[in-house]
Amino acid sequence: MLPIATKEFWQLTKNIKSIVMVLILLASSYYFSKNGRVFAAFLGYDSDNDAGIYATGLLIIIVFFGSLFTMALSHDVINREVSNRTIRFLLTRTSSEQIIWGKFLGTVAFWFACILLAVVIIAMTSQTFSGIILASVLCLITIEIAFAFVLSILISKPRMTMFLGIVFGTALPIMSQVVEYSDKWWGKLRYISPIHYIEQEDWQMILLPIAALLLIFSCIQVFKRGEY
């Protein structure tokens, strides 16, 4: 599992798409943290009492673009290997569980590293640290990575997952906001929106990584039934 995770991690760090996304993430974190007070004033927020305001920019980026970023980078994490048939070299050496968990671990490690880097930049710029925002971002990115894995296992064509990933990655934050603040019947759908559990700012966010693990476990069951 570890060699697969390590390869996935380093492959993501060398990918031009991921470099661009990480730069966007870091630059926006820096910008928001540097202009935290201006940003807080704009929202009518008392920034003196909340250190988290400096890290809110990072949370906003992940809420609105996290699913798009993770989909763009990981939509073909499994189906690319299947369509290129490199999966045969992996499957004849280790189990489906080890492959999927290894890839998941590598992808999560990459995003955690990026987010931690962003948090360090924010902390250095604003001299503040918000644990709750860091936890929220990590929980949210974990479930978004799991969604990308589900897509990559259920759909065999990387081009199709690229298209669906962009649609899903764009629609998820918008739909989440719509259902979150709606009084209509579809407002009930907020309970299946990951962003709902972040907005509670309490223990409920832990449900997201748990759901991610369950999704990955389901992915493994589907993957094991395939023929390669």
Next chain:
Amino acid sequence: MLCVKQLTKNYGKKEVLKSIDLTIYEGEVFGFLGRNGAGKSTFINILTGLAQPTAGSVTFFNNEKLSNNVKKRIGVLPDYSTFYNHLNAIEHLRYFAAISGKKVSKNEAQAVLTKVGLKEDCYIKVGKYSFGMKKKLGFAQAVIHDPDFIFLDEPTSGVDAESAIVLQNFIRELQKKGKTIFLTSHNLTEIEKLCTRIAILKEGRIAKIGTIRELKTDNTNELHVRIKHGTIGQSAEASWYEQLKAFVPIIERTAQYTTVQIHDEQQNAEILRCFHRFNIPVYRFDIEEKSLEDVFIDNQKA
């Protein structure tokens, strides 16, 4: 070493493999033949965990199912090999070996690549490799973790003649080390040169199985010997004929040729003695044997 029992594979209503039983013993090079679409690759895919059987069982070594521990002791060259284009051959081998739980140094990887004829190309990105080079790399990855059982699905197809010999020699070397090899190839000469035992798959069933000799003689071990000899004097002919016929059946007889049937090569000495006894000169002594190609084609026609 490998025990397959009642293995069946259906794709929808199509029965690709029909209740196959097969045992492969330690240290043998086992050849698996069949036409395109006969089910060879499906069979290998099931044995190596790339596909699931509809029914039946596969066990390795000491009656173990295909677990991660068993996979560590197996090497597989699949029929169609593609690699990660951004990695070079050494990086590939080290990565694959690590997945199999073995740490391999650059030098060790390079040594295996040298054996398959990729010494000069081991630092080139695999994206720039030709089909034949990828095949060689596929071979190298199958053996990099020093497995006990190696599946080679058409290892020399698409490889130039010189490289094919290099790979064949490597197979022999692996056999000498006691490795068990399961080999499929459409090159019957190669199979004949390398394999100790062969199975022919036909319409999803094993139509024939045995050593090359057994297959060639249809399990009877009977061979035909065609002897070109000098003229036999009329006075001696009858008694010579009776003496020869007494221990080998005579199949054909002309003025200069006699064809007899033997079931043991030791009978050849006695045949020669019989000619010598009657002062009949022997000019040629040919053991007529079916080629593996004949056996294969006869089998497919039957």
